[in-house]
Amino acid sequence: MAKHAPDMVVDKKDQLEQIEGICLPEELIHAVFDLKGQGTGFIGLTNKRIIFYDREFAKKAKAIVSLPYSRVVTVGSEDKGGFIFRKGFMVSDKLYVGVSGQEVKEFEFRGGDKAHQAHDIIMTYVLD
Known part of the structure; x- marks a missing residue:
């Protein structure tokens, strides 16, 4: 069974x-x-990969998708016309993850603070 980080953050138990x-x-x-939005329901971040529920996988099916950090080439935050960061938190609740050989994945969080947490976790493993 998977282990939990001591400071693990979970929005919904299911x-x-x-x-x-x-x-x-x-x-x-x-x-x-x-997550908010039509395409994705939630995102999980482990020490090995990004796991997300995609309601429009391959434009036809619902699927849980695994994205190894080794495939991530870019991570970005939407600029809403101003500074991206404010007091240590991203202003935007959208995070974009570029994947080698695929289109950019968009994740819309329920708040900029959660997008910022996700950004930091992802970057920890992408830069490792």
Whole structure:
């Protein structure tokens, strides 16, 4: 069973359970965030990958998708016409993840603070 980081953040328990169900025994879950928007329902961040529920996977199916950090080439935040950061938090609640060989994935969080947390977790492993 997957392990939980001591400072793990979880928005909804049922989403955590779905992430736990597909994690490998040595994976460490850092966060599971509920998302807004039509395409994605939630995102899980482990020490090995980004896991997200995609309601429009391959334009036809619902799927839980795994994205290894080794495939991430860019991470960005939407600029809403001003500074991206304010008092240590992203102003935008949208995070963009560029994947080698694929289109950019867009994740809309329920607040800029959660987008900022996700950004920091992702960058920890992308820059490692």
